Amino acid sequence: MIGIMQTLRLALTALIRNKSRSLLTMLGVVIGVAAVIVTVAIGTGAKSSVADQINGLGSNLVVVLPGSVQTSGARSGSGGASTLTVADGLAIAQLPSVASVSPVVNVRTQLVASGQNWQTTAAGVAPSYTFVRTWGTSSGRFFTQAETQEAAKVAVLGQTVVQQLFGGGDPVGRTVLVKGVPFTVIGTLTAKGQSGAGQDQDDTVLIPYTSALQRLTGGNTIGTLMVSAVDAAHIEGVQSEITALLEQRHGIVAGHSDDFSVRNLADIASAASATASILGLLLAAVAAVSLIVGGIGIMNIMLVSVTERTREIGLRVALGARGAAILRQFLIEAVVLSTSGGAIGVVLGVAGAAAIAFFAHWPASVSPAAVLLALAFSAAVGVFFGYWPARKAAALDPIRALRFE
Amino acid sequence: MTPVVEVRDLTKIYPLDGAEDVVALRGVDLTIDPGEFVAVMGPSGSGKSTFMHIVGLLDRATSGSYRFAGIDVLGLDKDALADLRSRSLGFVFQSYNLLARTTAVENVELPMVYAGVPAAERHRAAMEALDAVGLANFAHHQPNQLSGGQQQRVAIARSIVNQPHLILADEPTGALDTASSEDVMALFQRLNRERGMTVMLVTHEADVAAHARRLVSFRDGRIVSDTLAAQAVPA
Numbered sequence: 001m002i003g004i005m006q007t008l009r010l011a012l013t014a015l016i017r018n019k020s021r022s023l024l025t026m027l028g029v030v031i032g033v034a035a036v037i038v039t040v041a042i043g044t045g046a047k048s049s050v051a052d053q054i055n056g057l058g059s060n061l062v063v064v065l066p067g068s069v070q071t072s073g074a075r076s077g078s079g080g081a082s083t084l085t086v087a088d089g090l091a092i093a094q095l096p097s098v099a100s101v102s103p104v105v106n107v108r109t110q111l112v113a114s115g116q117n118w119q120t121t122a123a124g125v126a127p128s129y130t131f132v133r134t135w136g137t138s139s140g141r142f143f144t145q146a147e148t149q150e151a152a153k154v155a156v157l158g159q160t161v162v163q164q165l166f167g168g169g170d171p172v173g174r175t176v177l178v179k180g181v182p183f184t185v186i187g188t189l190t191a192k193g194q195s196g197a198g199q200d201q202d203d204t205v206l207i208p209y210t211s212a213l214q215r216l217t218g219g220n221t222i223g224t225l226m227v228s229a230v231d232a233a234h235i236e237g238v239q240s241e242i243t244a245l246l247e248q249r250h251g252i253v254a255g256h257s258d259d260f261s262v263r264n265l266a267d268i269a270s271a272a273s274a275t276a277s278i279l280g281l282l283l284a285a286v287a288a289v290s291l292i293v294g295g296i297g298i299m300n301i302m303l304v305s306v307t308e309r310t311r312e313i314g315l316r317v318a319l320g321a322r323g324a325a326i327l328r329q330f331l332i333e334a335v336v337l338s339t340s341g342g343a344i345g346v347v348l349g350v351a352g353a354a355a356i357a358f359f360a361h362w363p364a365s366v367s368p369a370a371v372l373l374a375l376a377f378s379a380a381v382g383v384f385f386g387y388w389p390a391r392k393a394a395a396l397d398p399i400r401a402l403r404f405e
Numbered sequence: 406m407t408p409v410v411e412v413r414d415l416t417k418i419y420p421l422d423g424a425e426d427v428v429a430l431r432g433v434d435l436t437i438d439p440g441e442f443v444a445v446m447g448p449s450g451s452g453k454s455t456f457m458h459i460v461g462l463l464d465r466a467t468s469g470s471y472r473f474a475g476i477d478v479l480g481l482d483k484d485a486l487a488d489l490r491s492r493s494l495g496f497v498f499q500s501y502n503l504l505a506r507t508t509a510v511e512n513v514e515l516p517m518v519y520a521g522v523p524a525a526e527r528h529r530a531a532m533e534a535l536d537a538v539g540l541a542n543f544a545h546h547q548p549n550q551l552s553g554g555q556q557q558r559v560a561i562a563r564s565i566v567n568q569p570h571l572i573l574a575d576e577p578t579g580a581l582d583t584a585s586s587e588d589v590m591a592l593f594q595r596l597n598r599e600r601g602m603t604v605m606l607v608t609h610e611a612d613v614a615a616h617a618r619r620l621v622s623f624r625d626g627r628i629v630s631d632t633l634a635a636q637a638v639p640a
Binding site for chain 2: 006010013017311312314315316317318319320321322323324325398399402
């Protein structure tokens with residue numbers, strides 16, 4: 001019997017003898033495996049970044065939006081009504097399953113500071129906002145409850161605003177004009193990146209909601225209430241409690257539509273990650289097709305190789321090679337071809353994923369499982385597409401094979 | 406002394422669909438004892454090649470009996486025949502059939518690879534066989550770096566490396582010039598004389614066959630003459 005190492009050596013020798021052909025044959029599998037690795041990395045990256053973004057929105061977040069209003073039959077979209085008040089927020093904060101509440105008053109404004117100006121959205125929030133959004137300061141500090149009560153003219157800047165107005169320098173202690181009102185910068189926020197919808201979350205300036213209401217909008221209605229449930233299990237309970245509470249406060253009787261809506265980010269999160277998974281799966285399927293095409297290339301070349309080496313096969317049989325040894329030799333050649341192609345493909349795929357992560361700032365992450373799977377799949381491609389040519393080789397009649405020209 | 410080849414009433418019929426069957430061998434009896442040097446002659450179509458393939462365990466007889474080194478081989482399966490070939494038979498072909506881009510010593514090792522001989526022992530035996538054919542200095546040359554005569558001598562080294570019971574040489578000088586042919590035949594004679602190797606040579610050239618000590622002639626699937634040479638022609 002001939003050992004597996006010996007067969008492997010035979011296969012390697014045969015492949016090295018035909019270097020350029022072996023490399024060209026491998027190319028199909030190389031491209032297939034690299035494509036699988038890159039697409040799976042992109043898919044996984046997309047999924048994890050969606051998950052990150054959802055988590056980044058806040059902890060156990062429930063969002064209360066004003067409802068739509070109906071004016072002469074025309075209904076505005078969600079948020080069209082100005083129905084939420086600070087008092088609503090305070091009432092919600094009293095609910096037992098609610099950990100924290102922050103109102104959000106958005107004011108579109110032109111910021112001016114140190115000779116630069118920048119249009120952004122100022123958000124009037126409460127100090128609890130840092131907890132609700134799990135968003136801390138990178139320098140300076142956030143404003144306090146006392147500053148909120150006295151409607152202090154203090155501001156905390158997002159990183160994009162810091163960049164645009166101060167060129168990345170430390171803005172703490174400087175003054176920015178928000179709608180012409182001077183605010184003192186007391187801190188900057190950590191970078192948060194893009195939101196799930198592709199918005200730059202760092203393009204913002206946070207001020208006390210009291211200041212926003214009294215100094216900028218001059219009203220009592222707020223855009224959104226961000227509510228943090230005590231834990232994930234209570235999110236749905238909190239949603240229905242808020243609905244009941246606000247229906248009562250707003251005097252909405254059964255059968256009438258609410259003038260507000262309560263949303264839970266879990267739905268959005270699962271929908272978004274499902275989309276990402278499907279996208280990833282689709283990409284991987286397309287890549288797998290190219291791997292199969294690569295396998296057919298291997299089969300093609302192995303068939304050519306069997307014909308070309310008919311005399312060699314005849315000789316080996318005459319010298320005492322069993323059919324199984326010939327079968328194994330050609331099968332191992334095909335598997336070595338496809339697996340080396342797979343290994344090169346893994347290297348290229350990992351490099352490609354890294355390049356995409358670097359240049360496109362896409363969080364492509366290569367998982368070891370994907371690498372192993374791709375390698376195993378490429379070996380399987382070799383076995384599957386190498387078997388038929390190997391069978392043909394093993395079944396050759398040695399007498400005819402030796403005479404073959 | 407067990408004969409190396411003991412063939413009784415051997416026939417070989419190739420069935421043809423829709424046509425008359427081709428009868429290649431019509432009852433052949435032959436015994437080859439250890440140490441013999443037999444030349445098998447005959448015109449093409451005489452059955453000598455078919456006979457060699459059956460004796461070389463590459464083909465099966467249709468009927469009759471064949472004992473190779475005392476073993477009844479007609480009942481053996483393909484794997485058992487392959488194992489016998491790797492251990493007990495050496496082949497030399499007209500076109501050398503060396504593996505291209507493979508060194509002489511690796512070519513000589515090939516039968517031992519299939520016989521499961523360990524690598525170190527393979528190398529030692531292969532070098533010894535190359536030495537026996539006078540090519541020890543060419544061990545690491547590849548076939549395309551050797552002359553035809555040298556290539557055939559590498560092939561002969563390959564055929565003797567397993568100490569086989571029988572060397573089968575199919576037109577071994579058919580592709581060689583006269584001088585190289587003489588060399589190759591001299592080598593067969595020396596291996597036969599000095600090592601007691603049993604050689605069966607198939608050829609259609611009378612002057613090549615004259616180097617053997619026994620001459621068997623085939624015609625129309627039968628042995629028509631079987632003579633011992635009083636004196637083999639030295640090459």
